[in-house]
Amino acid sequence: MTRKVALFVTCLVDVMRPRIGFAAIRALEAAGCDVIVPQGQTCCGQPALNSGDRDHAAALARQTIEALEPYDAIVVPSGSCAGTIRCHYPEIFEQDAAWRPRAQAVAAKTFEVMAYLDDVLGWKPQGVSLDASAAYHDSCSGLRELGIKAQPRRLLGNIDGLALVPLAGEETCCGFGGTFCVKYPAISNAIVGEKADAIDASGADLLLAGDLGCLMNMAGKLHRNGSRVRAYHAIELIAGMGDGPAIGEEP
């Protein structure tokens, strides 16, 4: 039976790096899913939620729930957006008898894309090769809200020629934090500066992670520092798109 899977693209991937969305579709289709991109989706409401703006967060959550609830599963190429839907939507509607069950139902079938491919489908990339070394950064929401740690490494481990190298402080926040990085730029810069140094010290050719916000933060700092490390969302490599332009190489 083919699974009808909805892709929640996320606003950042939609605008800044569409390749990640297409990579997710490619990997999911290779794993036998029928992927649909519901057109009613925009932003999950995370910026409002994390800023304390509960009403606007709830408005966007309701729209997202309506767009996503008809499908068997919802797959998201971002740990923090998946975490918002999975962990925080039910909290937003805790006191709302009409929306609480709908939020809970959508939460229960929402997955980060690599967790879905590995944990749920038990799928492995086949015939994918890339001759490179890569350091993997564990983005915080994926790691601590969704328990994403082994899944990307297992999937990446099936890419021929790809060597994962250890990254010191791989579980340490990169200093992105959504609006944090523009509200407190100096602190954010100090944090990402240390992160960029650790990435360079790993000796890896590539930096991989599962969240575009964190990747843009780290890649932007690496570029400003003159580093040669190139950054990709891990799903791009898993889908066999690791030979395309890295972040900051869009033609």
Place this chain on the structure above:
Amino acid sequence: MSRFTDRTDAALADPLLKVAVERTAGTAEAKRSAAVDAFPNFDAARTRAAAIKDHVIAHLGAYLELFEANAVAAGAHVHWASTADEACRIVITLCKAAGAKSVARSKSMLGEEIGLPHALAQAGIERVETDLAEHIIQLADERPSHIIWPAMHKTREQVSALFKAKHRTPHEEETIAAMAESARRELRARMLGADVGISGANFLIADSGAVCTVTNEGNAELSLVPPRVHIVTAGIEKIVPSMPHAIHMLRLLARSATGAALTQYTTFYTGPKRPGDRDGPEEMHIVLVDNGRTKMREEGLAEMLRCIRCGACMNHCVVFRQIGGHAYGGTYPGPMGSVLTPAMDGLPDNRDLVHACTLNGKCQEVCPVRIPLPTLLKGWREKSWREGLEPTSMRFGLALWTWVARRPALYRLGTGIAVRAMRLLGRRGWIDRLPLAGGWTRHRAMPRPAARTFMDQYRQERRK
């Protein structure tokens, strides 16, 4: 620019601060990790510790009365203070009644919280800080920058210079042992000459009326046993039901704080000197301080009252590790301080604290009593939003974003225009300066987006 950002800018510009914080917090992080790995099922122990505290906080009144009854039965006097000022007044009155010219104080964050050092100075009573780090802070006339290492912000080289300037017979050799000896010479006589010893409490044991303190230097014992009067100031949330509960919490406290299995000294004080005892104070007074705790319990911050003041949250916080403790501006720094300070000193002046966090969740992961610190910080952010404390730019920005995002067709149009505009500003894949996003591009480049949005490309592909 807010005062918070002034303080953080100053902290970030201080290279020695970074060295000092990293030395101590980095070591603590590594040692805690080893200690947790060696502990059978640390997570289960954390769950149990949280349950113990939650039970006590839910039945706080009953346990406080039990503690009071047992402490009084052991010969201690129990005093109740609703506010910081009231607590200070009680302590000063007790000191004056004892005819105290000088008091020996064993490090207590509650003492800092209620402003006791200042109150003692106002009353003209000499204060001898007996904890080594508190002694350093007193010499430098500063405030603690960490709840278990008050002088964490100072390098040993800075401490050496301070001792040489302030001690009567300072060390000559530049070794830690010689520096410690210099502090010992300076402190010991003054400790033993004090009229009153003042301490905090790590735990209050309800079923015995005992007060537990932990130290690594033995300074609490030396400053609390010889004087005629021992005064304890303790937050009301320090209660545990019985000794086995205290032992359970102690097993988590030292490991979480420093990675040690236990502190060098763990002492239980039950009442004053009894007939036949060889030593001990003639009077013991315990001042139980609310100072906003009951209100916290009622206003959604009950989980914060689990806190056992180990400091693990700040040791593991990426923000604290960059800016140190003073930049937070309150008594308590780091993640736990960012939750507590708005409760104690008000939200309007501390709005930055609840926002200057990436919500990465590491603090919650290492907290020995599983306090959901990111959730509590988000709770403060919601309150700040509701009360209209957030800046207009933020309110307008999020309202506009939501208004557009609620209209997918308009949103697609807007994102398409934004992409084209951004591409005009980029060269060779990167944007070096982006209007309205100076906070980003001042420190890092912004990748240039692809020519068309995902939704645009996807719809075109499906039409083929």
